[in-house]
Amino acid sequence: MKDVPSVQSCNHVEGSTAEIIVQAGGDVVLYDQRGTAEPPTPHEVPGCTPLFVNRDGELLDLGEWLVPGSGPTRIIVVSGLKGIGTSSVVRRWVELQPGRYPGGEVYVDFAALRGPSGACDVSEGLAQCLRTAFGVTKDFLPATLAERTNLYRTHAARGGPLLVVLDDVTQPAQIRPFIPAAPGSAVLVTSSRRLDELVGDGARLMPLKPLDAASGVLLLAKVCGEDRVAAEREAAERLVELCGGLPIALTIAGTRLARRRRLGLAALADELAQEDGRLAALTGGERSVSAxxxxxxxxxxxxxxxxxxxxxxxxxxxxxxxxxxxxxxxxxxxxxxxxxxxxxxxxxxxxxxxxxxxxxxxxxxxxxxxxxxxxPEEERHAAVRRVIDLHVVRAAFADRAIMGKRLRITDHDIVLAGHEDPFTGPGARDAALTWLEAERADLLAAVRVAHARGLDQQAWQLAESLTALYFHHRHLADWIESGTLGADSAARLGARDAEARLRSLVSRPLMDVGDADRAREQIEKAVELAEESTHPVLRASVPEFAGRYWDHVDQARALGWYELSLQRNIEADEPRGAALARLFMGSTLLASGEHERAVATLQEAYGQLDGLGDARMAGRALAALGHAYDSLGREDEAVRALERAADMLNATQAVYYEAQVREESADMARRRADRAAERRHVARALEIHEAGGSRRAGELRKRLDGLA
Missing domain, CATH: 1.10.10.10 (Winged helix-like DNA-binding domain superfamily/Winged helix DNA-binding domain)
Structure with a gap:
């Protein structure tokens, strides 16, 4: 039998677990696939931690995706940041499904298979399954990965639908050898990686998010005690926020509280609020967020x-x-x-x-x-500077798209040279305003960082561009901070024109929040700087802002500033500046009781702004004109003017001013007993105030309910 092939035949012995294999040389070997009697059905998945909370949505999704049946094997990848609870979700779901898989549940912990280099021994994982789940003893394990894979599939197909849980997987290739062929089977994978390559194998992806506030508080209560959380509920919610809803962080924080009964939740929250020590504080025993x-x-x-x-x-x-x-x-x-x-x-x-x-x-x-x-610090500084330079360019493009050719100290020809404009074509203005609104928190942070790092030119240029947003959406606290930092950076740099411009601009939100002293300080400094400037348009603009300050204090003095602004704008051939001076002059005349003169001045301002295509300011001029008509008893003209003004302000996203006009129109409609018009205007004003988180929303809601 010397010419017999390496394996000539393989015959199953009826009623036995053995197979007869004839090897080269004619020797007959009894190869036992299991090496023992029939093993029990495997139930290897570890139990879930008793600290498990919520995740009802994820558990429901798993149940819907893993419907028992006879179809092909289903694969689910539950992924997320380490410590977010992927293993807990899978284990909890398995606990809730006793008997769902007749073939049992097989479990492989890939973290235990990973060597010092990070490489994972998949062959050893298969050997583990064959030994513990299917009863194959060490002496009868095949030597190669391919042979072990084939033997695993044979056993995995014998007992009916099988659930395989693969914990802490890092590569798609680690999963494929463990996919059972038995119809109706499932593979549940946990990983800190998304493993989206497995979509091609029919896998469903379930990325986990951090716990919400309510679930985070519940987890904290399970660890440190419900009574302590109930006594300091607000501090508990703050702890959840500081831990970012990450279960491992909340567990560590709760454990610290449990071990130190005298440590209050508020005290721990104050400790975690210090960013420099937060990670160190979230270390306990073998657990560590940082690790x-x-x-x-x-x-x-x-x-x-x-x-x-x-x-x-x-x-x-x-x-x-x-x-x-x-x-x-x-x-x-x-x-x-x-x-x-x-x-x-x-x-x-x-x-x-x-x-x-x-x-x-x-x-x-x-x-x-x-x-x-x-x-190195030099590299960190250079990296931050590149990002801030990018913000300066993007914000300048947005400013130009929104505000057109208004006065700027920033030289756009220099700042924007060589860069591609992202805001072009129809709708560019609205797109730019939407972008600024979406980015406003990050852009304000960039002003802060630029100021703190001594990037003074970038700080004041970015602050100047951001006023395009603040003019429209009136984020007053942001405007004050941005404008003040920008002006201080300009002063530090010796950019006197930029400082004058920004101090005049920031006087507006300061007046709106009722800080008249700071507003006067800013405007007086701006006037001083502007009078020393050779910039003709700046010299015309700052008096306009001075007039708007004095409007609240001394209207006669305000008119003098507006007249100076008008004269200088005409001399500088700046028609928009002249139109604005007329607009604010007309509003002051109206407040002073000079109604006829106010109408004439406002009509001229409206015509000029409308002709210049400045729909936002034209809308404001038309709204003021509506008030002037109303003061003269010209109600029909007043209604038409206010309606048109509201539409113009809405079209330019100047919602702060639109809300004012809507309320004024509602008041006029009430006087005219037009409840439908009053309801329409109040509803729109309410919508604006609710979207902006305004305190007036509650009052408007009551008024609207009264009109139902």
Missing amino acids: AVSLTCSDLPAEALRLYRRLALLPGRGFDAETAAALNGCSVATAEALLEELDDASLLEDAVGDFRYTLHDLVRLHARSLAEQDE
Whole structure:
């Protein structure tokens, strides 16, 4: 039998677990696939932690996706940042499904299979399954990965539908050998990576988000005691926020509270509020938020890790590929690829808007610690400067699209040279205003960082551009902070024209919040600087803002400033500035009781602004003209003017002024006993105030309810 092939035959012995294999040389070997009697049905998945809370939506989704039946094997990947609870969700779902899979439940912990280098021994994982789930003893295990895979599939097909839980997987290739062929089976995978390549294998992806506020408080109560949480509910909610809803962080915080009964929740929240020590405070025994995130980062390529570190340096929270490219000093295409790598590792969170990301607060602190440790200060400063330069350019383009050729100290020909305008064509103005609104928190953060880092020119230029947003949407606190920082940076740099412009502008929101003393201080300094300037349009503009301050104090003095502004705008051949001076002069004349003169002045202002295509300011002039008509008893003209003004302000997204006009129109409609018109105007004013979080919303809601 010397010519017999390596394996000539393989025959199953009836009623036995053995197979007869004839090997080369004619020897007969009895190969026992299991090596023992029939093993019991495996139920290997560990129990869920008793601290598990909520996740009802995710558990419901798993139940809907893993419908028992006879179809092909279903694969679900539950992914998320380490410590977010992927394993707990899967284990809890398995606990709720006793007997759902007749073949049993097999469990493999890939963390235990991972060596010091991070490589995972999939062959050993298969050997583990064959031994513990299917009773194959060590002596009868095949030697190669391929042979073990085939033997695993044979056993996995024998007992009916099987559930396989693969915990802490890092690569799609680690999963495929474990997919059972028995109809109706399922594979549940947990991973800190998204593993979206498995979509091609029919997998469903379930990325986990942090716990919401209510669930976070419930978890905290389970760890440290319901009575303590109930006694300091507000502090508990603050702790959940500071932990970013991350279960591992909340568990560590709750454990500290449980161990130290005298430590109050408010005191711990105050400790965690200090960003520099937050990660250190969220370390307890073997558990550590920092260690969990570091484990994820250990698998990142060097370039992705460098971008990860630098993302923590961003002023603000949201970013896109272009911002990341500026930060990293690379092309947008390279940044997109690196962001994909970080997103796949669950280190990024989706932000509002297309193709934008944020970092979880605790991840950001971890990344910042790495940046401070591994990046020289010069490189960190250069990275931040590139991002702020990008913000300056983008905001300047938005400002130009919204405000046209109004007065600016920033030289757009220099700042925008060589850059592509993102706001062109029909709808450019609205797109620019929408972009500024979406980015406003990050842009204000950029002003803060630029001022703090001594990037004074960028700080004042960005502050000047942001007024295009504040004129329309009236974020008064933001405007005051941005304008003040920008003016201080301009002063520090010796840019006197820029300082004068910004101090005059910031006087407006200061008056609106009732801070007349600071408004006067700003406007007087602006006047002093403007009188020394050789910039003709600036010299004409600042008196207009002075007039608007004095409107609240001394109307006769205000008229003098408006007249000076009008004269200088005419001399500077600045028709828009002249029209604005007439608009505010007309409003002051109206308030002073000079109604006929007010109408004539406002009609001229409206005609000029409308002719210049400045619909926002033309709408405001028309609204003032409506008041003037009403003061003269010309009600029909007043109604038409106010209606038209409201529509113009709505079309230009000047909703703050639209709301004022709507309320005034509602008052006029009430006088005319036109309840339908009153209801319409009040409803729109309410919509605006509710969207802006205004305190007036409640009052308007009561008024609208009374009109039902």
